[in-house]
Amino acid sequence: MAEPLLRLANVSKSFGGLAAVQDVSLQLPAGSLGALIGPNGAGKTTLFALMSGFLRPDAGRIVFDGRDITGQPPHLNARRGMTRTFQIVQPFAAQTVRENIAVGAHLHCAARAEALEQAALVARRVGLAPQLDKPAGDLTVAGRKRLELARALATRPRLLLLDEVLAGLNPQEVAEMVPVVRDIAAGGVTVLMIEHVMQAVMNLAQHVWVLAQGQLIAEGPPRAVTRDQRVIEAYLGHGTARRLAGQAAEATP
Numbered sequence: 001m002a003e004p005l006l007r008l009a010n011v012s013k014s015f016g017g018l019a020a021v022q023d024v025s026l027q028l029p030a031g032s033l034g035a036l037i038g039p040n041g042a043g044k045t046t047l048f049a050l051m052s053g054f055l056r057p058d059a060g061r062i063v064f065d066g067r068d069i070t071g072q073p074p075h076l077n078a079r080r081g082m083t084r085t086f087q088i089v090q091p092f093a094a095q096t097v098r099e100n101i102a103v104g105a106h107l108h109c110a111a112r113a114e115a116l117e118q119a120a121l122v123a124r125r126v127g128l129a130p131q132l133d134k135p136a137g138d139l140t141v142a143g144r145k146r147l148e149l150a151r152a153l154a155t156r157p158r159l160l161l162l163d164e165v166l167a168g169l170n171p172q173e174v175a176e177m178v179p180v181v182r183d184i185a186a187g188g189v190t191v192l193m194i195e196h197v198m199q200a201v202m203n204l205a206q207h208v209w210v211l212a213q214g215q216l217i218a219e220g221p222p223r224a225v226t227r228d229q230r231v232i233e234a235y236l237g238h239g240t241a242r243r244l245a246g247q248a249a250e251a252t253p
């Protein structure tokens with residue numbers, strides 16, 4: 001089997017007495033579009049921070065493109081081709097959309113003119129071309145989400161870690177963003193997304209990993225995973241899923 005683009009082996013991270021990520025192993029094949037799901041506080045963002053180098057694991061190994069990158073800083077990982085987005089988008093509000101995207105492009109383009117040119121190309125990929133010369137602070141929530149995506153794309157990632165790029169969007173904005181993410185993956189970028197919007201997960205992801213209380217409790221194709229009893233319990237709480245299933249059975253004539 002070909003070496004996966006990203007491989008985690010028995011990765012753990014605690015904050016004081018709280019085991020935020022416990023013994024997680026996973027393999028992300030190159031060219032795939034995957035999703036990491038789980039209830040609030042499950043450890044998803046911590047796992048992204050460990051993958052991308054914002055946090056150092058207490059134990060375990062992280063291998064990107066065949067190279068052990070455990071404990072390597074984020075800027076080196078970005079240079080190697082792994083970039084993450086953040087849940088809370090914080091653009092340079094007074095700068096234009098073009099200048100904000102160019103910050104990402106500077107990873108590979110030393111010249112300002114070239115970075116600005118790259119920014120315009122990336123803006124087209126995420127549907128921000130008409131807003132290029134607006135201050136980033138004038139963007140709507142949906143526009144800011146696209147900007148966050150564009151800044152990450154401008155670093156020319158091979159692996160893009162998307163932390164809730166659909167959070168805070170209305171159903172129409174979600175529907176407009178889904179094809180943007182799909183096109184990025186179709187363009188050859190491996191994508192792993194943390195997402196709570198299940199409709200989008202079902203539409204986009206080929207493979208889903210489920211975290212609960214820091215542990216990987218299930219993985220597989222989205223349809224199989226959402227039927228998994230452990231996953232239902234993790235979302236609904238201990239016993240509730242069984243009770244609901246029981247009530248549904250009683251209500252059936």
Ligand SMILES: Nc1ncnc2c1ncn2[C@@H]1O[C@H](COP(=O)(O)OP(=O)(O)OP(=O)(O)O)[C@@H](O)[C@H]1O
Nearest residue numbers: 015018019020038039040041042043044045046047
């Ligand atoms: N820097 C930190 N210091 C202490 N505790 C932390 C820190 N970062 C995260 N935690 C805790 O670790 C656990 C996992 O948090 P994390 O943000 O990774 O979960 P999540 O699955 O991304 O949640 P959400 O879906 O709500 O964003 C939570 O209990 C959280 O409070």
